[in-house]
Amino acid sequence: MNLVGNLFGSSIGRKILxxxxxxxxxxxxxxxxxxxxxxFSHPDKLNGYAHFLQSLGPxxxxxxxxxxxxxxxxxxxxxxxxxxSKRARGGQAYGVKTWIQATLASRYMRWxxxxxxxxxxxxxxxxxxxxxxxxxxxxxxxxxKMAQDYHVLGFTVVPAGTAVLDVHRMVILGxxxxxxxxxxxxxxxxxxxxxxxxxxxxxxxxxxxxxxxSKSLRNVVILACxxxxxxxxxxxxxxxxxxxxxxxxxxxxPAAHH
Numbered sequence: 001m002n003l004v005g006n007l008f009g010s011s012i013g014r015k016i017l018x019x020x021x022x023x024x025x026x027x028x029x030x031x032x033x034x035x036x037x038x039x040f041s042h043p044d045k046l047n048g049y050a051h052f053l054q055s056l057g058p059x060x061x062x063x064x065x066x067x068x069x070x071x072x073x074x075x076x077x078x079x080x081x082x083x084x085s086k087r088a089r090g091g092q093a094y095g096v097k098t099w100i101q102a103t104l105a106s107r108y109m110r111w112x113x114x115x116x117x118x119x120x121x122x123x124x125x126x127x128x129x130x131x132x133x134x135x136x137x138x139x140x141x142x143x144x145k146m147a148q149d150y151h152v153l154g155f156t157v158v159p160a161g162t163a164v165l166d167v168h169r170m171v172i173l174g175x176x177x178x179x180x181x182x183x184x185x186x187x188x189x190x191x192x193x194x195x196x197x198x199x200x201x202x203x204x205x206x207x208x209x210x211x212x213x214s215k216s217l218r219n220v221v222i223l224a225c226x227x228x229x230x231x232x233x234x235x236x237x238x239x240x241x242x243x244x245x246x247x248x249x250x251x252x253x254p255a256a257h258h
Contacts, residue, residue: 011084014077019205021070021077022198028067029191033231036171039244040234043168048150048158050167055157075117118187144169171235172244181236192229196221 007013038045053060144166150158158164175181199221238244 011081014081015205017073018077018081019202021074022202024070025067025074026195026199026202029195030228033228036235037231039168039171040238042148043144043166044146044148044150046168046171047144047164047166048146051146051162051164052150052152052157054165071117071120169246172239172246175236175239178240181240184236185233188229188232192225192232195228196225199224 007017035049036046038049056063144164146158146160146162146164149156149160175184200218203217203221235244
């Protein structure tokens with residue numbers, strides 16, 4: 001059997017697929033957070049970042065399709081492994097003692113994954129495709145011109161004076177409805193829980209964890225997941241508390257809107 005057949009046709013191969021796709025997705029969510037945290041800087045930062053990504057054209061869609069493939073493989077492998085585990089137990093659930101000993105993250109791994117998937121679909125419809133935005137929301141975005149250059153690795157990728165979409169304002173307006181902000185907080189909380197068990201399992205599958213430093217590695221994973229949740233929660237939290245508002249954004253860039 002060839003390599004692809006081994007990966008998709010065996011339990012060990014499916015675990016490797018879950019680990020590798022999980023690693024790719026972890027890298028994406030961390031990068032996504034770092035980019036989004038620019039909302040706390042001058043509007044030119046987030047707007048320039050978003051415009052740069054959009055300017056990648058086909059390369060951006062290639063990356064998006066690759067991420068969607070990773071998500072699909074990750075979910076498929078998880079579902080098949082779960083069904084195999086149930087068949088191996090004769091369809092019986094774990095005993096009470098085993099259930100109690102399992103971590104909260106591992107017990108609800110599959111369900112947190114489904115909620116996160118629903119959130120990803122909504123998030124794309126909300127901020128990427130715009131299909132979940134009201135007409136009032138769409139018309140509330142004025143034209144925006146970059147007041148300063150946006151750099152990547154020291155190179156100017158979006159020069160000052162470029163007309164761009166006001167993503168900074170869009171993010172703030174998007175999180176003003178408490179229901180949307182609340183769903184976002186719930187979703188990133190479940191995603192953080194999902195990452196807690198997923199990263200722990202990933203290190204085990206790839207052989208990066210041993211008995212000597214297993215506890216220390218888990219503590220690092222816990223801290224990383226807490227930091228990830230805090231970083232994501234800070235954005236809707238700042239909007240709901242008024243720390244981030246369209247008015248505050250306008251004051252920070254008085255010469256940027258025309």
